[in-house]
Amino acid sequence: MQKKLTLVNQIDEICKLQEFVEEICEQAGFDMSVTMSLNLALEEAVTNVIDYAYPEGTEGNVDIVGEISGKQLKFIISDTGQPFDPTAQATADITLGVEERPIGGLGIFLVRQIMDNVIYQRQNGVNKLTLIKNI
Amino acid sequence: MNITIREEGNCIIVKFEGRLDTVAAEKAKKELDPLYNNTGHDVTIDCEQLEYISSSGLRILLSIRKAAAISGNKVTILNISSDIEKVFAMTGFDTLFDIQKK
Numbered sequence: 001m002q003k004k005l006t007l008v009n010q011i012d013e014i015c016k017l018q019e020f021v022e023e024i025c026e027q028a029g030f031d032m033s034v035t036m037s038l039n040l041a042l043e044e045a046v047t048n049v050i051d052y053a054y055p056e057g058t059e060g061n062v063d064i065v066g067e068i069s070g071k072q073l074k075f076i077i078s079d080t081g082q083p084f085d086p087t088a089q090a091t092a093d094i095t096l097g098v099e100e101r102p103i104g105g106l107g108i109f110l111v112r113q114i115m116d117n118v119i120y121q122r123q124n125g126v127n128k129l130t131l132i133k134n135i
Numbered sequence: 136m137n138i139t140i141r142e143e144g145n146c147i148i149v150k151f152e153g154r155l156d157t158v159a160a161e162k163a164k165k166e167l168d169p170l171y172n173n174t175g176h177d178v179t180i181d182c183e184q185l186e187y188i189s190s191s192g193l194r195i196l197l198s199i200r201k202a203a204a205i206s207g208n209k210v211t212i213l214n215i216s217s218d219i220e221k222v223f224a225m226t227g228f229d230t231l232f233d234i235q236k237k
Binding site for chain 2 (some may be wrong): 007011014032033036040054092094096097098099101103104107109110112114
């Protein structure tokens with residue numbers, strides 16, 4: 001089973017993600033709680049592309065493919081923006097106190113916490129981020 | 136997303152209703168602007184009707200918490216659901232706030 005969604009790089013496009021993710025999660029048999037966490041992971045990963053992949057003022061697409069194969073649910077997020085490997089980002093230090101805690105840097109951290117595996121590939125000018133959740 | 140802010144004595148009570156996602160957080164950030172410079176109020180954030188939060192929502196909560204720390208005030212989070220509590224635990228936010236579960 002496979003489903004595809006294409007968004008343009010505008011932040012209000014994020015609203016279209018929820019229904020897309022929920023349909024696939026239902027097929028995979030995930031409960032509401034896991035579905036919500038996957039919604040969060042997808043929102044963070046796609047927001048990152050919308051905010052940073054393309055130079056400001058230029059239009060670009062984000063393709064999201066959701067597929068269930070065997071015991072895995074996979075989301076493949078691709079864009080043709082500048083090369084960026086989110087998996088190479090430093091992990092957030094969640095033990096810091098209020099004063100030391102940086103305001104940002106939690107988006108990709110959450111993606112990695114929620115998913116079982118996150119793989120980045122750059123192929124033929126395309127950033128491809130694969131998020132895997134075991135069923 | 137609906138946000139109501141009211142003052143009760145020395146306390147500011149913020150109530151979130153709905154989904155605090157990336158899009159809603161843009162708007163929420165402006166509405167909550169007065170709380171980023173805490174002028175000596177304790178803050179209570181009522182999450183009874185909060186269905187979802189993304190990192191952009193967490194950023195807002197952390198900004199409020201940081202401002203309160205500077206003025207020596209408390210931030211209490213009320214009625215948090217178990218799903219949102221998981222997000223707090225994943226990010227270590229459970230150690231930054233006084234949290235009272237649903």
